[in-house]
Amino acid sequence: MPPLLEVRRLSVAFHTREGAVRAVSDVELELAAGETLAVVGESGSGKSQMLLSMLGLLARNGRAEGSVRLDGEELLGAPEARLAELRGAAVGYVFQDPMTSLNPYLSIGTQLTEPVRLHKGADRATAYRRAIEMLKAVHIPESERRMRQYPHELSGGMRQRVAIAMALMCSPAILIADEPTTALDVTVQAQVLALLREIKDQFGTAVILVTHDLGVIAELADRVHVMYAGRIVERGSVEDIFYRYRHPYTAALKRSVPSWTESRPQRLVAISGNPPNPLRLPPGCAFAPRCAFRLEVCGERLPVLERVTDGHAKACFYAGPLGEEEG
């Protein structure tokens, strides 16, 4: 069965006065229906730009190359009208900060019904019913009262639920969630994660989850892509990435996350150095300057993704042990 979303050799560059900035280089990914794919990366990894380019939402000085096929249809270079049709209808988007992604001047009801009235031509009554349905699906109590309220009257967690409901209004095949829980409190985050899991099970939506939080990935993802400096450095199933990782960056990420189960180690294992400046990427592997296992070839040639096992690939010249591994 062909994948729902197929991305091949996607590159995104921005033309600034200081030169060309390659935000994303040669990214390949596939998303099957109903699957949850996580993209891990920190600032400067290019993960957000990758998403925006898929939907034609890049800033004016950005250029995307490659191929992005949704259900066989090429999105890159597609006319704006077609992309506008797809946004919201075939692909839902949940942003990181619900305070800014919801319009403070429009009521919840107006914002919720807008997608379905726009894309499916639903009349007001049908749209209203659907909105109430979605509010219930995201467990917002007193849905009717909420419809008349404004974003600032709701708490952060509730706003994010509304944002999720809004993204799901047209029953999209794909839901893109860009750091959906980062701006939320821990207990609220747990609620929203549980909700996302429920949505996944209930609606069968495929999800692209972009985050830097490994805990969130462990909860929700089926497969994981690790990005660094605009490239995918490792990809595999969630178990491959957590238990059988092969890239030093993945290893370092795992170990710098404070875990609370074991007895406290003396220090957190930090990754030395800083994330790379996209304007001045080093030749060869972008992670090499910070890598504890770097070899000479790493500074000279760019490693490409190579198969480790079925479905698990890494882009790294180093093949030795990475320190303690879990079974």
Added chain:
Amino acid sequence: MSAPAFSPEAALSVGAAAPAGRSLWHDAWRRLRHNRAAMTSGVVLGVILFAAVVVPWLSPYNYYSPEWTLLDAPPAFHGGHVFGTDDLGRDLLVRIMWGCRVSLLIGFVASIVSVAIGVVWGTAAGFAGGRVDAVMMRAVDILYSVPFIPFVIVLVVMFGRNVFLIFVAIGAVSWLDIARIVRGQTLSLRSAEFIDAARVSGVRPSAIVARHLVPNLMGIVVIYATLTVPSVILFEAFLSFLGLGVQAPMTSLGVLVSDGASVLRSYPYQLFIPGAFLATIVYCLNDVGDGLRDALDPKER
């Protein structure tokens, strides 16, 4: 962690050798340089300014001596008077250059004075907050409602006509806008974290205002100052048009325009040439002000 402590001499030399960073002003200047409209306007202004300073020096004519044989002479590039003469035979080129001098001088000095007053008033009100702020801004509101022309007329009647009066009159009004804007900025800056950080670092309130608030306000102040200058120049022109401006034989662009307007039918050049200079100066100042606003806009960072 032990490492050799730095000796004071080594310390100083390191500091001197450290590369200078890219300050925000530097960034803004770079952005401004790329704004062709603003740079062109800046150059035009520079040329006019240069001419206004140099031409009266070089010209054989002055702005006040009548020349009875050449009244209302039309512009003649190869004759003596490039822009012609006015109804008293005075060379228009020199008079226009003097007019530019006076208009620009009034424009800049009055703006500087009103900016200075406005910044002090606005930061004090914004920083003090509470009742002090309310009182100070009510004063601004009250002054705003004073009808301006009658006010200037009263001043002229009391003190006679002189250039100083123009300064006072214009300065007394223009500072109000700046005060409001600066107060608004101060209010929003006051809750910025680096202000809290300065308080915790032990900086006294007066030093916080001087060292932290004012430099961060300068961006917006510069923008408004450059936009105040053209409006001041136009206002002076208006006053001169009403006969409340500079004393003859001293002239300003406004006086020239006013004089030229009365002989428009017969000698149109006496209106259009000074008018063109006035319009160009005002336009260029606005362009530069716009360019500055774009360059200093923090969102562009």
Added chain:
Amino acid sequence: MSEAVLSVRDLRVHFTLRGERWFGPPHVLRAVDGVSFDLPRGETLGVVGESGCGKSTVARAVLGLVPVTAGAVRFAGEDLARLPPARLREQRRHLQIIFQDPLASLDPRMTVGQIITEPVRAFLPRMAKEERRARLLDMMRHVGLLPEHINRYPHEFSGGQAQRIGIARALILRPDVVICDEPVSALDVSIKAQIVNLLADLQAEFGVSLLFIAHDLASVRHVSHRILVLYLGKVMELAPWDEIYRAPRHPYTQALIQAIPPADPRRARTRPARPLSGEPPSPITPPSGCVFRTRCAHAVERCAQEVPLLRQVGASLVACHRAEEIATLQ
């Protein structure tokens, strides 16, 4: 536990807001409502709570950045909450702060060198330029900044480096206490660990006491000697770090621990999903009795009638009527 360098007793910070109706009674926002703790010399107290729990307000109240409604903040034999402004300013030399958003806390128009030495210029104005410069370079070295950064501006740095600048500024006068207001929340995952390690190293070297504020337990785990859990302006639990994780006694603490998604797919899929329901109530109209009772699975009638006091249960101080009965999480 060594002697307390900072002692907070029954701290209350209430803000008066305009009432809803024109002449109606004003609302009182109880941001901090009875918080007490000791901060021993050279140790770290982690303060954990979610939005609206008052942790940032506690930090600001201790430093005198917001007015204290009631209670005492004892430092070096004086009550900071009752000091006249001039005297408070003098004491600021010994109490510093590191902010959450590194770039917002640095004046964008000043160079790194100027920012870090500002406290020196404020408190030691007579210090010679060379000596000040030497101190600056020494401090920069300690936090991992290079000498050539002296003349750069904050916006030229990444988040992690900007936070180092803030840390250097806070420590240049060797204060006794540094309040860290969510110092790593805004930083990337790989940088968080660097900064947390740096703070731990600097504490070991300079003997400074840290008040480490965070919104989740995982962040404080590696630096804190003891941990204080706040909810709606009140203390729920105060315990040594290992006790909090091994045997959390307050239902809210248990919920906080429960909420942390483990970075382990197998455990994530198999553990029961029992997230805490509901939202924190408004601090303007807190629930009667125990403020946590509206979300607590173990609430009984007594919880609505009587405010639980902080009392010793095992090695922890807990504010819960039923602390002994509630089984701790495995």
